[in-house]
Amino acid sequence: MRLSRPRKLALVAVALLAVGLAGRAAAETTPAPKTQAVAPAVKATAKPKKKPAPRTKANAKAKAVAHRTPIGPGGSKMITGSRGVALTFDDGPDPVQTPALLKLLKQQKVHATFCLVGKNVHRHPELVRQIVAGGHTLCNHTWSHDLRLGKRTAAQIRADLARTNAEIRKAAPTAKIKFFRAPGGNFTPGVVAIARSMGMSSLYWRVDPRDWEHPEGETDAQHRWRVIQRVQRNTHDGAIVLSHDYAQPDTIAAYRTLLPWLKKRHQLVGLQ
Numbered sequence: 001m002r003l004s005r006p007r008k009l010a011l012v013a014v015a016l017l018a019v020g021l022a023g024r025a026a027a028e029t030t031p032a033p034k035t036q037a038v039a040p041a042v043k044a045t046a047k048p049k050k051k052p053a054p055r056t057k058a059n060a061k062a063k064a065v066a067h068r069t070p071i072g073p074g075g076s077k078m079i080t081g082s083r084g085v086a087l088t089f090d091d092g093p094d095p096v097q098t099p100a101l102l103k104l105l106k107q108q109k110v111h112a113t114f115c116l117v118g119k120n121v122h123r124h125p126e127l128v129r130q131i132v133a134g135g136h137t138l139c140n141h142t143w144s145h146d147l148r149l150g151k152r153t154a155a156q157i158r159a160d161l162a163r164t165n166a167e168i169r170k171a172a173p174t175a176k177i178k179f180f181r182a183p184g185g186n187f188t189p190g191v192v193a194i195a196r197s198m199g200m201s202s203l204y205w206r207v208d209p210r211d212w213e214h215p216e217g218e219t220d221a222q223h224r225w226r227v228i229q230r231v232q233r234n235t236h237d238g239a240i241v242l243s244h245d246y247a248q249p250d251t252i253a254a255y256r257t258l259l260p261w262l263k264k265r266h267q268l269v270g271l272q
């Protein structure tokens with residue numbers, strides 16, 4: 001197709017205009033990375049607004065209250081009431097682990113609290129005597145580690161706690177049993193009240209390294225390291241620390257490292 005000169009010029013002008021516009025458009029799109037870089041910043045500032053959304057108001061309030069007044073379930077104790085840190089060992093006595101722990105505590109001159117299961121007391125009364133002779137504190141932890149204690153009738157709860165205390169006293173007649181811990185920490189106000197009426201203060205905890213938990217694939221060394229790390233990170237003055245001597249050799253091993261570490265930073269106390 002042949003075009004007249006003016007038409008050709010007009011076409012060239014249009015073409016130039018198009019190129020110019022395209023160039024401009026390109027220039028405008030090149031700073032794209034900038035806008036991308038800005039985007040996360042916008043997101044980041046938007047984040048805190050979103051954060052409280054998954055939590056309910058009630059949960060947030062409960063957490064805030066728990067932080068201000070450290071009271072465990074049912075009105076149980078989470079802290080020692082002094083600057084001292086209390087180590088508590090549950091579910092024993094264990095014929096192997098309890099003597100190993102007692103030896104370690106003696107070497108380190110540390111007093112701890114033992115939450116005893118009645119059935120195990122019945123099997124190993126001599127270990128209860130050793131615990132008492134070591135100057136440690138005793139705590140009732142029910143006859144057979146009943147995790148559903150709070151669901152029982154008051155008479156059943158009272159009978160369980162009385163049977164356990166009787167077994168402990170059979171082993172060590174002069175021993176004082178001033179503390180009680182519901183298995184799993186499953187305290188209810190009713191359980192706490194019954195324990196109190198029997199002269200026992202209910203003992204929850206502030207630090208739980210979950211030493212009883214053995215996730216699949218976790219080696220013994222990893223387990224020990226996890227227990228050590230959790231106790232080191234979470235223990236502050238006044239804390240009650242939960243651990244287990246019953247059937248937990250890695251817990252005892254962890255405390256070989258933890259006892260000297262804790263002693264440098266805190267006063268370790270047997271509960272009074």
Ligand SMILES: [Zn+2]
Nearest residue numbers: 090091183184
């Ligand atoms: Zn227990």
